[in-house]
Amino acid sequence: QVQLVESGGGVVQPGRSLRLSCAASGFTFSTYGMHWVRQAPGKGLEWVALISYDGSKKYYADSVKGRFTISRDNSKNTLFLQMNSLRAEDTALYYCAKDVGYGVIDYWGQGTLVTVSS
Amino acid sequence: SYEMTQPPSVSVSPGQTARITCSGDALPKKYVYWYQQKSGQAPVLVIYEDSKRPSGIPERFSGSSSGTMATLTISGAHVEDEADYYCYSTDTSGNVFGTGTKVTVL
Numbered sequence: 001q002v003q004l005v006e007s008g009g010g011v012v013q014p015g016r017s018l019r020l021s022c023a024a025s026g027f028t029f030s031t032y033g034m035h036w037v038r039q040a041p042g043k044g045l046e047w048v049a050l051i052s053y054d055g056s057k058k059y060y061a062d063s064v065k066g067r068f069t070i071s072r073d074n075s076k077n078t079l080f081l082q083m084n085s086l087r088a089e090d091t092a093l094y095y096c097a098k099d100v101g102y103g104v105i106d107y108w109g110q111g112t113l114v115t116v117s118s
Numbered sequence: 119s120y121e122m123t124q125p126p127s128v129s130v131s132p133g134q135t136a137r138i139t140c141s142g143d144a145l146p147k148k149y150v151y152w153y154q155q156k157s158g159q160a161p162v163l164v165i166y167e168d169s170k171r172p173s174g175i176p177e178r179f180s181g182s183s184s185g186t187m188a189t190l191t192i193s194g195a196h197v198e199d200e201a202d203y204y205c206y207s208t209d210t211s212g213n214v215f216g217t218g219t220k221v222t223v224l
Binding site: 035037044045046047050059060061062095102103104105106108109110111 | 151153155160161163166172202204206208209210211212213214215216217218
């Protein structure tokens, strides 16, 4: 069965960086696009970024463009999100999610919490 | 990027029909997907490509789309359908979730 396990969250000061990871199993990771989606406490879902199956194409929400970088290591079945210049408004539960095609999400991890606070 | 707007809340009694709308100027050119998120859980896809139901999703969930509005209908709502529901659409400029609707069944 598909499993997505996020890690790397924590408390970080504004302006600092953090790198999230997502370990994938139960499917052929190298043939699917992958997403990051976040949810601020008590708020709705916000799509963050998408990477193609081979890493050649990357798409970002306007709110993180230029600060966040999505990447993947297909040899290790792992997805990453490098977050720089973090702001208080980046505080959220960050979900890793699998793309079924055309940008649609079919499986989600359980999320890792990022708190940006001084 | 574009926006999709949903009503903040919908309340129904068990057995009644709940309708959740999603409006957006770009919808006539796009498929809409619907996700259900129960408290403390990750979202689950309940409708794809406007009106198709993934395997394992009860038949009481249905979807439709016309013009700038898409609708998720729960016919004969169950207490366990109480959750937040989000519409979602994709675009080369960035994917978008709707603002979300809290459905209360009591």
